[in-house]
Amino acid sequence: MNSGLVSRLFGGLILVGIGVVFLLNQMGYMEIDLGYVIRTYWPVILILAGLKNVLEYNKHPYGRSISIGNLILIAIGGYFLARNLDVIVLSPGDFFRYLVPTMLIIAGLYVILKPRNSSKSYHDPSKTYHDPSKSYHETSNYSSFDPTMSDADMSGMHSNPNPNPNPNSHSNSHSKNTWKEDHGWSSSTVNKSGFIGDLHLGSDYFELRPTNVSHFIGDTVIDLTKASIPYGETKITISSFMGDVKVYVPNDLEVGVAVTCTAFHGEVKVLDHYDNGFMKNIQQQTPFYGDASKKVRIIVSTFLGDVKVNKVG
Known part of the structure; x- marks a missing residue:
């Protein structure tokens, strides 16, 4: 599934759902305590965020690492949602005591099953290194060179139009600081x-x-x-x-x-x-x-x- 489509689908459905609930509440068709809804169902945001990235597994070059992390995110969101709905009575302390060894098990499986070429899709600069000095010379305006120009004309092209013999002058000291200013x-x-x-x-x-x-x-x-x-x-x-x-x-x-x-x-x-x-x-x-x-x-x-x-x- 296209990653952009997944993002638009999840974002759009969330906005539509919230809008429908507010509209029905304003029209009197249903009575909703917004404070209760937020307190109870806030973990749904974690679950939806995890599901969105899991569905993008095949489209992402680092799909395995993303899926493992988001499964943990879904588990955390699912626990708090079930606890808010009184489905389970497990305390947060007990839950995280179980979660930590579970994460270690998942991390071990990640090390065992991780593909060797998991980062191949990222552009490796070591394989296609481009010398920036070459691009500078290639883009220089050599067409302005005239083979009929005299030596005096050529020397005039390379001479400094505004010579500054005094190295302690204001303009010279200013030029030393322009690099930091221009480049922020x-x-x-x-x-x-x-x-x-x-x-x-x-x-x-x-x-x-x-x-x-x-x-x-x-x-x-x-x-x-x-x-x-x-x-x-x-x-x-x-x-x-x-x-x-x-x-x-x-x-x-x-x-x-x-x-x-x-x-x-x-x-x-x-x-x-x-x-x-x-x-x-x-x-x-x-x-x-x-x-x-x-x-x-x-x-x-x-x-x-x-x-x-x-x-x-």
Whole structure:
């Protein structure tokens, strides 16, 4: 089923249902205590949200991880709905005591049954790396070149029309600060979080800032090949409970990369180091990291899932 159709269907049915209930209540055909309805049936929202994503299983490249997480969401919503309707008398404390080991069982099955190519549909920049310098030269306006131009004319094209011999002048000092102003650079930290699904960062060109990423269930993909990396050290912290973590960094001599990875179970491939198994703690960095003008420090903590940090280019 088309994912857009599913979203429209669920959203439309919810709005129609709410509208019909309000209309019948206003017309006197039925008497409804809206406070009671909200208090009793709010878990239906969790159930519908979980069902919507489960129905999109085949259309999503990470369908298995999405289905597992949303089945848990449906179970939580179903419990609270049944409790509000007095169908069951299980206390929330007892319910979550059963839910935690159940989640561990589901997580173990996820590790066993997870396909090796679960992230294949995501565009891997390491397979089709494009050097941005080439696109610049290809798009330059070479048609303006005239082979009949004299050497004086050619030198005039490359000369500075507004020379500024004084390096301490106002215009020169202003030009040094235009990069931050034009690109909106800020040293503030970026915080990203996700509960269920997949989290992708870096699909387009962006300014890299210190970043914290927290994710519960699903894959985390961070592509730094299109990032404008500032001078100095930039820290990226990634925390994931269940799902793969993939980070692509540019293969640039000017950029140093240091990685600290802590994984309970899964395969770990960091730069040129590979390991797998339980309770892994790995630290790797590129040669001459301390001398690099641009540094990226990546800290990854994951419970179940593979971790890959690859240099691209």
